Amino acid sequence: MRPRPRPWTAPALALLVTAAAVLPALPFRTGGPAEPAAAAGRGGTPHTEARHVVLAVHGGAGTALRRQDTDARTEKAYRDGLADALRAGQKILRGGGDSVAAVEAAVRVLEDDPLFNAGRGAVFTEDAGHELDASIMRGSDLAAGAVAGVRHVRNPVSAARLVMERTRHVMLAGEAADAFAARSGLTPVTQDYFWTQKRWDELMKAKNPRTTAAARDGSMTGTVGAVALDGRRGLAAATSTGGTTxxxxxxxxxxxxxxxxxxxxxxxxxxxxxxxxxxxxxGAATATISHLVEFGGMDVAAAAHEVVMGRLPKLGGTGGVIALDAQGTYAAPHSSEGMLHGYATADGRIVTRVFPDEAAGRR
Structure with a gap:
């Protein structure tokens, strides 16, 4: 007499077959640190920019500053902008402040600097206006705040922090975000506060029908951001932008x-x-980098390189990231021609990178 089949047998066998098909594709490790083989060879080898970093900032990826075309005054202005932001965040950390306060302070300095496409130096929209975006995130509990399309907030990163700390939401947009920022104590500014000749000229160039697509894309630079590691090993990140011309x-x-x-x-x-x-x-860029570190076993340099140099170009885009892990290891890969960035180390050293050939291991 043949035994009757049990009701769970067929589903269990199906599950085993599915698992057998999927397992070969998973990134299992056989011991030791993960090998960055998947990232290697796609526009260079992953590399660590620096160690013992407590704060890093970026001033945007895009067309690079070229040594032969950049005068000493312009170079100094960009270096000073990055260094001033680093000093602002560094002051917070040295005073015992947390990483959230440090990244906010650093980004505020960059928002106030008309050289960068955030806050004061934001680019123009097609209707000659300014709409600004920003976000901030705290690593201890994954709390986050953001504003999008604000038109009257001098420092959008501060509005983003207020959303994180004073509301139950993550993102506020448009007029409601402007109104919330004003109610929360941020003094509003008029649209002409953001006007700069440089950004106006870029808008006129972009609207000129004789301007090539490559030239229009080449002017898309300047988004700012910061990452920090505080004395309690807390991580935070913030980003702010005027968008694209x-x-x-x-x-x-x-x-x-x-x-x-x-x-x-x-x-x-x-x-x-x-x-x-x-x-x-x-490409869910920043979360993917985090997941590759946490679940894929990659180090921060390999994970950032995999996303920036390997995955995003396949989706048709270029750019870069600044990434900092819990041990103070810092990576700054970029697939664009250049990326303005800098960092401060635990011993107080401040380094700025404004030319492509300055990067450790160059891309």
């Missing part, structure tokens, strides 16, 4: 999107991104 009114890029432009998790990594926002959103 001649963007549609209402367009929102990756900068205010948690997991795309900004991400931080204690014990893991803090990341701020800059580049072609739509691609960073589609």
């Amino acid at each position: 001649n963007k549609m009114a209402g367009r929102v890029g990756d900068s205010p999107v948690v997991g795309a432009g900004t991400y931080a998790k204690d014990g893991n990594v803090a990341v701020s991104a800059t580049g072609q926002g739509e691609v960073f959103i589609r």
Whole structure:
């Protein structure tokens, strides 16, 4: 007499067959640190930019400053902008402040500097206005705040922090975000506060029908961001931008999107991104880097390189990130021609990178 089949047998066999098909594709390790083989060979080898870093900032990825075309005054202005931001965040950390306060302080300095595409130096939309985006994230509990499309906030990163700390939401947008910022004590500014000749000229160039697509893309630079590691090993990240020149009114890029432009998790990594926002959103860039570190066993340099140099270009976009892990290891890969960035170490040293050939291991 043949035994009757048990009701759970067929589903169990199906599950085993599915697992057998999937297992070969999973990144299992046989021991020791993960090998960055998947990332190697795609635009260079992953490399660590620096160690013992407590704070890093970026001033955007895009067309590089070229030594032969950059006068000493311009070079100094960019270096001073990055260094001033680093000093502002460094002061917070040295005073015992946390990483959230440090990244906010650093980004505020960059927002106030008209050289960068955030705050004061924000680019123009297609209708000659300014719409700004920002986000901030705390690694201890994954709390985050963001604003999108604000038109009257001098320092959007501070508005983003207020959203994180004073509301039950993550993102506020448009007029409601402007109103919330004003109610919360941030003094509003008029649109002409953001006007600069440089950004106006870029808008006129972008609207000129004789301007090539490559030339229009080449002017897309300047998003700012910061990552920090405080004395309690807490990680935080923040990002702020004016968007892209001649963007549609209402367009929102990756900068205010948690997991795309900004991400931080204690014990893991803090990341701020800059580049072609739509691609960073589609590729969930910063969250993917965090997940590759946490679940894929990669170190921060390999994970950042895999996403920036390997995955995002396949989606049709370029850019870069600054990434800092819980041990103070710092990576700054970029697939764009250049990326302005700098960092401060635990012993107080401040380093700025404004030319492509300055990067350790260059891309």
